[in-house]
Amino acid sequence: MLVNEHIVFHIIHVQDAGGSMVTHMFGAYFGVALVFGLGVKSKHLPGKQRNTTYFSDMGAMIGTIVLWLFWPSFNAALLYNDVTIQGRVIGNTYLAISASCVTAFATTTLIHRGKMEMIEIQNATLAGGVIIGTICTFLIDPWVAVLIGGIGGVISTMGYGYLHPFFESLGFTDSAGVQMLHGIPGLLGALFAALATLADNTNYMYSYHTQWHTSEECDRNRGQQFGYHLAAIMISLAISMITGLITGLLIKMPCVPYVEREDMLIDHDFWHIHDKHHDPRGERGKRGPLW
Numbered sequence: 235m236l237v238n239e240h241i242v243f244h245i246i247h248v249q250d251a252g253g254s255m256v257t258h259m260f261g262a263y264f265g266v267a268l269v270f271g272l273g274v275k276s277k278h279l280p281g282k283q284r285n286t287t288y289f290s291d292m293g294a295m296i297g298t299i300v301l302w303l304f305w306p307s308f309n310a311a312l313l314y315n316d317v318t319i320q321g322r323v324i325g326n327t328y329l330a331i332s333a334s335c336v337t338a339f340a341t342t343t344l345i346h347r348g349k350m351e352m353i354e355i356q357n358a359t360l361a362g363g364v365i366i367g368t369i370c371t372f373l374i375d376p377w378v379a380v381l382i383g384g385i386g387g388v389i390s391t392m393g394y395g396y397l398h399p400f401f402e403s404l405g406f407t408d409s410a411g412v413q414m415l416h417g418i419p420g421l422l423g424a425l426f427a428a429l430a431t432l433a434d435n436t437n438y439m440y441s442y443h444t445q446w447h448t449s450e451e452c453d454r455n456r457g458q459q460f461g462y463h464l465a466a467i468m469i470s471l472a473i474s475m476i477t478g479l480i481t482g483l484l485i486k487m488p489c490v491p492y493v494e495r496e497d498m499l500i501d502h503d504f505w506h507i508h509d510k511h512h513d514p515r516g517e518r519g520k521r522g523p524l525w
Contacts, residue, residue, distance in 0.1 A: 235260060238473045241466075248459075248466040251323065252309035252367025254423030260470050262417030264478035266408070271482015275405040279499055291352045298356045305331055305363035309370050319371055326370045327363055330383025334362030337387035345395040354394045357415040361386035365419040368427035382426055386419045393418055409499065421467070428463035432456050 239256050242248050250256050286294075306327035310320040338358035342350045362383030369382065393414035401408060433456075454462070484490070493503055501507060 235264075238470055241469060241473075246462050246466045246469070248463050249371065250368045250424070250427075250466075251312060251371045252327070252363075252423075254364060254367030254369075254420045254427070255467060255470050257420075258364050258367065258416040259420030259424060259467075260474040262412045262420060263471055264474040264481075265412055266417070267475040267478030268482040268485075269407045271479045272485060273482075274407050274495055274498065276402045276407045277405060279407070279409065279496070286352070291356070294356050295352075298359060301360055301363075302331060302335070305360065309363065309367055313371070322373065323370045325376075326372075326374065326379040327366055329376055329379035330362035330366035330370075330386065331360065332362070333380040333383035334365070334387030334390070335359040337384045338391045341388050341391035342395070345391065351394070353411065354391045357411060358387050358390035358394060361390035361415060361419045364416060365423040365426070367420070368423045369430055372427070372430055374430065382423070386422065389422065390414050390419055421471075424463070424467045424470075428460055428467070431463055432460040 235256070238260060242250065242256055306324040309327045310323040313319045313323060338355060338361070339350065342354040342358070345351070345354075365386035366379060366382055370379075394411055398408065398411050398414060401413075497503065
């Protein structure tokens with residue numbers, strides 16, 4: 235990830251303050267490739283261990299609320315040397331994440347015929363913060379941030395409602411639905427930022443005297459920067475998938491502690507569980523330590 239950031243920021247000279255591309259998209263597709271390397275399919279994971287309860291969903295919603303409140307500070311954290319840009323980032327992020335919250339509730343109600351799905355609300359309401367990450371430093375009109383965030387909420391909710399079950403039926407494993415919150419919105423956010431560079435060359439990024447690129451030595455027009463931005467997206471995808479696949483293959487090596495596929499969603503092999511009488515593995519759980 236650090237190598238990818240160095241290439242994107244210091245060699246290609248494309249900025250991504252909120253991490254739509256180098257954090258969210260990179261991590262999501264790294265995880266997808268890692269699962270392929272492990273060879274774990276959704277059918278290998280017991281359904282009863284993937285189900286949530288009312289109380290676990292309510293607890294997870296606390297995390298969603300905290301993330302929703304503080305996401306703007308995440309996007310603006312690295313811009314501590316320019317309070318003007320920090321204010322712009324916070325404003326754009328709040329507009330986008332508010333829009334995604336509204337569209338997520340509306341979309342999940344439409345998909346489920348008047349009812350709401352908890353996993354969609356827990357995640358898709360945050361999609362605006364992900365999708366605005368690359369473009370949040372740009373001097374855009376408020377309606378643009380609202381539009382981008384709203385699109386993120388719709389895409390993420392529909393992904394959980396339709397794409398996730400479809401991928402699961404094909405054997406694709408994404409136990410947390412990371413593609414729907416981080417992968418697809420992160421990719422779309424990077425593409426929106428690329429289109430913004432192509433649309434207007436007077437849309438400043440870091441201050442009123444700094445344009446799209448990150449180095450004063452760069453002398454690029456809109457089309458050139460658009461091409462470099464697309465190159466950054468493709469390189470990030472390539473590095474994330476290749477390194478994820480290699481990591482998955484390394485984890486399968488004999489020298490690495492092995493966990494049964496049906497036990498991958500429980501914690502008993504790595505944590506002291508005080509409620510030992512409720513080990514879902516039954517007698518299989520009475521084996522020695524992995525190390």
